[in-house]
Amino acid sequence: MTSPPYIPSVRARSLGRRLREAREAADIRVGAAAASLGWSQGKVSHIESGRNRPSERDVELLLDLYGVRRPQRDELLALAREVDRRGWWNDYTDVLHGPYVALEDAAHTVLGWAPQVVPGLLQTPEYATEIMRIAHTDDEDVERRVRARVQRQLLLTRPSSPASLHVVLSEQILHNPVGGPDVMRDQLYRLVSEAHRPNVTLQILETASGAHAGLEGMFIVLKFPAPDPDVAYVEGVHGVVYLESPQTVADCNVRFESLHKQALDSDASAELIKAVARSM
Incomplete structure (x- = not known):
């Protein structure tokens, strides 16, 4: 059975925007982030735009790569858990x-x-x-x-x-x-x-x-x-x-x-x- 299409929420957009800001603050390009994690550039871009629903583990990996520390790290992980909340x-x-x-x-x-x-x-x-x-x-x-x-x-x-x-x-x-x-x-x-x-x-x-x-x-x-x-x-x-x-x-x-x-x-x-x- 085909899974229903993903409808991105404002939480997904907000998470993606903040992950993009964290990447830019770490002076890491999209291609470099993708290569470091063994992902496609599209996956990173779609997470940042809110078009893809990232798993909490995906967000953890990105935060590790960007060197994001607490309390910002805890806030973004909490937001990642909220992305899956149904509307x-x-x-x-x-x-x-x-x-x-x-x-x-x-x-x-x-x-x-x-x-x-x-x-x-x-x-x-x-x-x-x-x-x-x-x-x-x-x-x-x-x-x-x-x-x-x-x-x-x-x-x-x-x-x-x-x-x-x-x-x-x-x-x-x-x-x-x-x-x-x-x-x-x-x-x-x-x-x-x-x-x-x-x-x-x-x-x-x-x-x-x-x-x-x-x-x-x-x-x-x-x-x-x-x-x-x-x-x-x-x-x-x-x-x-x-x-x-x-x-x-x-x-x-x-x-x-x-x-x-x-x-x-x-x-x-x-x-x-x-x-x-x-x-x-």
């Missing part, structure tokens, strides 16, 4: 791929620009079902994907440290009746309801706004507690891209700030959403 998404590896859900679940703030569809964190099950059916025809597969999406939404309501969500939506989303008028009307009222949460900010960028910073497409910025860096995420028909360079993430933050300033404020956005819902 809810591990039950959905048949329909969830890549690290996004694990990263999102660990973020303390999610910033998003949505030009085409309601963001997954705010979708009703019926709206999500219609979106899923565009690319997936198997009913059971669609149901699994919708259930996973509903599970994702719990990060906004979890009792301990719910994430903050700030989303700017294009007005055209409101007028695209995904699933028909009834499904769309319920979705619009769901947006109004979610916007009342203290940790949710929802704004609408009007169609008449003209040129804006989101013309190149959707993006999301995930913000984490220090010292983990922000991650930007963009998605297209042919796949997703994770942007982690400080300059690129900073650019996404600047773009979001521009969209936020150009969009209607929260109260005016809610009134617009309700007006569109009543017209259906």
